[in-house]
Amino acid sequence: MKRTTIRLLPVLGGILALFMTVGGVQAQSRPAEKVLRYAFPIAETGFDPAQISDLYSRVVTSNVFDALYCYDYLARPVMVRPNVALGMPVVSEDLRTHTIKIRPGIYFADDPVFGGKKRELTAQDFVYSYKRIFDPTTKSPTYSDLEEEKLIGMEELRRAAEKPGARFDFDKEVEGIRALDRYTIQFKMAEPRPRFIHKLTDPSILGAMAREVVEAYGDKIMEHPVGTGPFKLDQWTRSSKMTFVRNPNFREEFYPAEPPSTDAKSRAIYQQMKGKRLPMVDRIEISIIEENQPRWLSFLGSDQDLLERLPNAFAYQAIPNNRLAPNLVKKRLSMERVPTSDVTLTYFNMEHPVVGGYTADKVALRRAIALAYNSEDEIRLPRRNQAIPAQGPMPPLTYGYDSQFKTEMSDFSRARAAALLDMYHYVDRDGDGWRDLPDGKRLVLEYSTQPDAASRELNEIWKKNMDAVGVKVEFKTGKWPEHLKAARSGKLMIWGLGQSATIPDAGDLLSLGYGPAKGESNLARFENPEYDRLYQQQLLMPDGPERLAIMRQMSKILVAYMPYKFTTHRILTDLTHPWLLGYRRTAFVREFWKYVDIDLSKLPK
Numbered sequence: 001m002k003r004t005t006i007r008l009l010p011v012l013g014g015i016l017a018l019f020m021t022v023g024g025v026q027a028q029s030r031p032a033e034k035v036l037r038y039a040f041p042i043a044e045t046g047f048d049p050a051q052i053s054d055l056y057s058r059v060v061t062s063n064v065f066d067a068l069y070c071y072d073y074l075a076r077p078v079m080v081r082p083n084v085a086l087g088m089p090v091v092s093e094d095l096r097t098h099t100i101k102i103r104p105g106i107y108f109a110d111d112p113v114f115g116g117k118k119r120e121l122t123a124q125d126f127v128y129s130y131k132r133i134f135d136p137t138t139k140s141p142t143y144s145d146l147e148e149e150k151l152i153g154m155e156e157l158r159r160a161a162e163k164p165g166a167r168f169d170f171d172k173e174v175e176g177i178r179a180l181d182r183y184t185i186q187f188k189m190a191e192p193r194p195r196f197i198h199k200l201t202d203p204s205i206l207g208a209m210a211r212e213v214v215e216a217y218g219d220k221i222m223e224h225p226v227g228t229g230p231f232k233l234d235q236w237t238r239s240s241k242m243t244f245v246r247n248p249n250f251r252e253e254f255y256p257a258e259p260p261s262t263d264a265k266s267r268a269i270y271q272q273m274k275g276k277r278l279p280m281v282d283r284i285e286i287s288i289i290e291e292n293q294p295r296w297l298s299f300l301g302s303d304q305d306l307l308e309r310l311p312n313a314f315a316y317q318a319i320p321n322n323r324l325a326p327n328l329v330k331k332r333l334s335m336e337r338v339p340t341s342d343v344t345l346t347y348f349n350m351e352h353p354v355v356g357g358y359t360a361d362k363v364a365l366r367r368a369i370a371l372a373y374n375s376e377d378e379i380r381l382p383r384r385n386q387a388i389p390a391q392g393p394m395p396p397l398t399y400g401y402d403s404q405f406k407t408e409m410s411d412f413s414r415a416r417a418a419a420l421l422d423m424y425h426y427v428d429r430d431g432d433g434w435r436d437l438p439d440g441k442r443l444v445l446e447y448s449t450q451p452d453a454a455s456r457e458l459n460e461i462w463k464k465n466m467d468a469v470g471v472k473v474e475f476k477t478g479k480w481p482e483h484l485k486a487a488r489s490g491k492l493m494i495w496g497l498g499q500s501a502t503i504p505d506a507g508d509l510l511s512l513g514y515g516p517a518k519g520e521s522n523l524a525r526f527e528n529p530e531y532d533r534l535y536q537q538q539l540l541m542p543d544g545p546e547r548l549a550i551m552r553q554m555s556k557i558l559v560a561y562m563p564y565k566f567t568t569h570r571i572l573t574d575l576t577h578p579w580l581l582g583y584r585r586t587a588f589v590r591e592f593w594k595y596v597d598i599d600l601s602k603l604p605k
Contacts, residue, residue, distance in 0.1 A: 515532045
């Protein structure tokens with residue numbers, strides 16, 4: 001429904017109704033509430049930072065919970081600054097100890113669990129929230145990311161909880177994560193961690209939670225997000241609509257930013273916003289609109305203020321030649337087009353009897369499938385040239401990405417694909433036109449997909465390319481959250497999805513091949529001792545040529561075994577209406593709700 005401005009109407013056959021004037025200018029009645037409305041193309045899975053990994057749930061939790069640090073909203077390149085921390089960490093010379101003070105006087109949103117009392121954020125809340133990641137009963141997809149930091153004593157605590165009949169002991173103090181006093185938290189690692197501060201910036205993963213809230217709601221905690229962030233959940237209809245309102249307990253915070261001197265748009269935003277108290281909007285309304293056309297029409301009809309991720313299907317009409325179309329310019333829309341720190345991929349379940357395994361014939365099958373797939377077709381057709389080819393997992397805007405780096409990952413050759421299949425006896429044995437397995441059984445790729453139009457376009461590319469080399473592919477359609485659950489359990493054969501870096505370092509996505517992350521970030525369930533050794537080695541190293549060489553070597557291992565076919569890095573375009581102020585897409589800032597404003601005077605009448 002369109003928003004309307006309430007006005008007093010003329011009455012008595014043209015005699016003007018009563019009106020109020022201020023300084024001789026008629027004052028019209030306008031909505032007092034500022035509401036940001038936009039849509040997600042994929043349904044959320046829930047709101048517990050410890051249990052989620054999908055992008056859209058993490059957008060929500062980023063705006064409800066607080067991390068110790070954050071990335072500056074306007075700074076380019078990215079810059080870490082304190083969020084609820086009182087200054088930057090005190091780091092030991094050996095890079096193993098990080099000590100952080102927390103600002104006093106920060107409070108959680110009100111909840112019945114608190115019994116009508118204000119509940120202050122303390123260092124112990126962060127200790128508890130981090131420990132939840134290690135609790136086996138949480139089944140956190142973030143566990144492997146935090147485990148690799150080697151926080152002293154945390155693995156022992158987890159192993160004790162994995163014993164039959166045991167429980168995770170949240171009250172046992174460990175050296176790796178502890179509260180030194182009410183407002184001081186300390187992290188101690190067994191090994192140097194030069195980039196540990198990046199682990200402290202993501203509220204969608206490591207946002208502070210109150211223990212009593214988690215224990216009160218139990219297995220319903222995904223439905224009850226209670227944080228110290230600028231917004232709190234008001235209403236939720238699962239996979240349909242979410243409403244969030246301003247958290248009245250949110251601390252006094254004013255617009256902070258350091259725009260680069262060369263970025264005119266960012267500097268203009270800063271001049272417009274500096275000094276304003278956060279958040280500036282009162283309410284956030286998010287709809288789930290999975291199909292591209294209704295989401296696009298809803299935005300054009302002013303039912304949405306923001307269109308994140310312009311659907312590729314409308315790229316040629318909305319941004320011909322990557323410039324805003326004249327009809328949209330007349331509507332005073334604004335465009336934000338940026339490369340993203342993500343990679344699109346198709347993974348092969350390495351434990352599946354058809355496409356998994358490490359023997360030469362299985363590696364040959366996956367490499368042949370990858371060679372038979374034309375990434376340029378995907379870029380040109382479904383993605384409307386809004387992407388670039390991927391050479392591996394390392395995405396743009398992260399340390400380690402090199403636009404000149406080339407691997408076989410992006411190669412397309414049906415002749416080489418067919419030769420590999422023939423060499424390892426994937427041939428048509430029964431004369432039905434489709435290749436069979438070496439043992440004579442049918443070779444059928446089961447590709448999991450979603451029911452939306454964009455997925456159907458991608459499926460057509462896969463089918464066309466596999467048909468061309470005689471490999472039969474069938475599509476298993478389901479909802480994204482259900483596929484994710486099945487993927488974590490190793491129940492899907494092949495699935496295509498996107499992965500985004502959460503920090504400005506490519507090591508974040510190199511975890512896709514890390515064995516201990518199997519079933520978490522490593523959905524392919526890939527295991528390779530050499531890869532794991534290199535992964536651990538680069539964690540200890542400062543940035544520089546030696547680390548970059550190791551990261552490239554890891555990418556080449558993934559090319560050799562092909563647990564993933566990395567296809568593209570997307571280029572995203574966001575569109576905004578003129579009444580939405582202050583919006584900028586920032587690769588590593590998902591908590592943007594508090595930085596935008598609604599100009600009520602510009603809303604459609």
